[in-house]
Amino acid sequence: METEWLRTFIVAAKTENFRETAEKCFMMQSTVTKHIRHLEKELQTTLFERNSKQVKLNSVGAHFLHQAEKIVEAIDEAMNSTASFVNGFTSQLTIGVAPQIANSTLPLIIEIFQQKRPAIQLSIELLKSNEIGEAVYAGQIDIGLSKLTSTRDLQTEILAQEPLQLIVPMSKMESDAMTLLQQETILTHEYAAYWQEVQQVLGQFPSYKSMNLNQTEVIKNFVKQGLGIAFLPKSVIDADHQQQLLYSCSVQEFQHIVSNTYFLTKYVTADIEAFLEVCQIIYNNNDTAFCNN
Structure with missing residues (x-):
């Protein structure tokens, strides 16, 4: 046959x-x-x-x-x-990752991990944060990097608790943040776990407008085009801010709100522990950078 x-x-x-x-x-x-x-x-x-x-x-x-x-x-x-x-690979890990993480810290994590463990073949799957826990639990992926925790019985580590930044178009960088929050459309997506907390603070602005886009990269592009403003974790917008593609700032009224990043796995192996260690190194270095900025 x-x-x-x-x-x-x-x-x-x-x-x-x-x-x-x-x-x-x-x-x-x-x-x-x-x-x-x-x-x-x-x-x-x-x-x-x-x-x-x-x-x-x-x-x-x-x-x-x-x-x-x-x-x-x-x-x-x-x-x-x-x-x-x-080809020299002795084992394989499948990583399920939220787009927000894939577009920010993941490339550096992969680069460092492959330097440390070149014999481990990595496979990356882009998933929504609300899908990652289930995929880990079902055995479809070995590791989840998510912006949401899971209700399943999984090994869970908090990799980061990042401060939120208000991002605005470069053309409005001199504008008062409170004025912008009342005048501009606030862009967000339903899988941002911090959005409810942001909404509570926004309650003092009864006339605020919001738009749900469900994709971080789209949100950033809308902001760059002057189509709104947004609250995003610092790691997600650092590169754009440094290249002066958009302007970001911390707003005192929202400083208590953080965006968590979770490491999820159903079981622990030496390979998974090695990947977790690299994630912790990257995010710890980012925390230091946050404190210095």
Whole structure:
């Protein structure tokens, strides 16, 4: 039984269209037909009901689809594992990370970790903070770097408690912060755990306006274009501030509000401990930078 037959069958079973299968698999439709016939001959049964206009997966085909997917997944895992071994990797970690972290501290974390542990292959998955805890608990990822904690029974470390900064367009850097909060649209997203605290303080401005964007990078771009202002953790906006792409400042009324970053894992191994250690080093250095700014 050829693996290629199985891959063709999986696509054909999901599309129930040999022409579409051929397009998706970049092969001739006649080749799709041959692969299915070879597979049916090997299994000594039919997998599709055929008529002049269409093919339809039968009950045997539906049962075999699940088995075929498991076989292909196991083969792919074995191939990837062997390729990693040949390339000098001895183990692998899958990291689920919130976009806000991926766009700020993650590159430095990865750089330092790979210097310290070059034999560990890393795989990165971008997830929303509210999805990361569940992914860790389900075993889909080994480590979660999230802006939210989890209700699941997980090993949890607080990596950082960062002060919030008010970010405004460079053209309005001389404006009074309190005036801006009353006049400008305040940009935020629902997965910012600190937003409720910000709202409580904003209660003294009954006329304030807000817009939900759900993506930190979009929020920053809107601010740069003069489309609003926002509260974001310091690490997220430091690079833009230093390059004078936007202006950031601390507002006394909001100084008690912090943005937490969490390290989540279901189990602890030497590799995971090593990754945690690098995260702590990076965030501790950032804390020192915060104090010096």
